[in-house]
Ligand code: TYD
């Protein structure tokens with residue numbers, strides 16, 4: 001008889017191989033590969049299941065099997081990120097750094113969905129029911145019709161869910177769940193994967209929506225959510241800087257709505273409160289126009305958001321000057337510095353460069369290129385960008401500016417917040433916006449005309 005095969009699984013990224021090695025081929029981590037029994041090993045030699053999957057016509061899948069519509073709750077920012085409310089039977093992963101506010105958000109969500117008429121169970125593996133109740137009290141939610149379960153054994157949780165048949169189950173967190181048929185410790189990739197698989201299967205078969213919490217650390221040390229991302233319908237990340245009170249819930253994958261949608265919250269003494277107008281919030285800390293500060297009109301998901309880029313350029317005796325970025329992509333910064341040097345003759349050698357997005361926001365759009373370049377130029381030349389000006393546009397390696405999508409929406413939002421001029425690439429659909437437009441063909445003309453340099 002063939003030996004039961006085992007897998008070697010990287011505890012860092014979840015990559016599976018047939019032999020052990022000291023370093024994971026996929027993620028490059030050392031000493032993370034552990035031998036694990038495969039999830040389910042069927043009877044030997046059997047390849048086809050007893051019950052063959054039956055296929056149905058797409059057009060036959062109408063009433064009465066059609067799922068009921070989405071449920072919206074009182075937390076509008078959460079509904080927006082979910083794509084317009086909670087889809088019945090969906091599996092959702094909410095990832096984020098420890099202590100960022102996931103439990104707080106989900107307890108508030110539990111109460112809000114319960115008030116919207118759903119039957120909600122909040123299963124906590126991290127806190128005792130009394131502690132969850134204390135938190136609820138602090139949030140003013142102690143009267144919410146939510147059932148609590150303090151449980152870490154997956155089998156017990158599934159039994160509870162099977163008996164109670166809630167419409168929404170919240171599992172806080174997936175790392176604390178422990179499946180007794182899997183040999184490894186809670187929090188290992190095998191456990192997290194088994195728990196996520198069981199819970200997702202339960203969600204689909206019982207039409208119960210399941211929201212799972214997953215911790216991720218900055219260096220990715222806790223095994224888990226990455227392997228779960230493939231299994232679930234929706235992946236949300238709860239992000240923010242510890243020092244700031246703003247928190248952003250971002251959808252990175254959504255089978256039922258737009259990805260990259262964001263919801264903005266503020267952490268207060270009484271839990272998370274929604275921020276309906278994020279642009280005003282991200283610009284609220286803005287003082288007088290200063291060299292190095294540029295307002296970017298960005299698009300996050302389906303709505304425009306204005307954020308402030310801040311750059312500081314300072315001479316350094318070091319041979320390798322610093323390039324420090326917060327809230328934007330470091331390699332994209334390197335690219336823009338290279339374009340400024342090669343195409344516009346503005347060198348940054350011998351200068352430390354610091355770039356920051358105000359308010360703890362993370363920007364990933366290439367449309368921010370021109371705003372970054374403008375902030376760098378403004379800091380380097382010590383010339384403030386005129387007040388009431390927004391900047392956006394993509395920069396290509398040739399130094400040409402490329403128009404970006406949703407130009408009209410970007411301008412409309414800027415106008416709403418009291419901005420009157422915009423620096424943007426030529427050729428965008430910007431006519432009739434009522435803003436004063438400075439349309440540029442390439443970065444060199446921005447350098448010359450706006451900053452008088454080059
Ligand atoms: P928590 O939801 O426990 O984080 P996570 O589940 O992601 O680990 O939130 C912890 C932080 O939130 C903690 O530092 C205190 C803060 N907090 C508030 O500022 N106000 C509140 O009302 C609550 C409940 C928490």
Ligand code: MG
Pocket residue numbers: 102103104126172
């Ligand atoms: Mg928590």
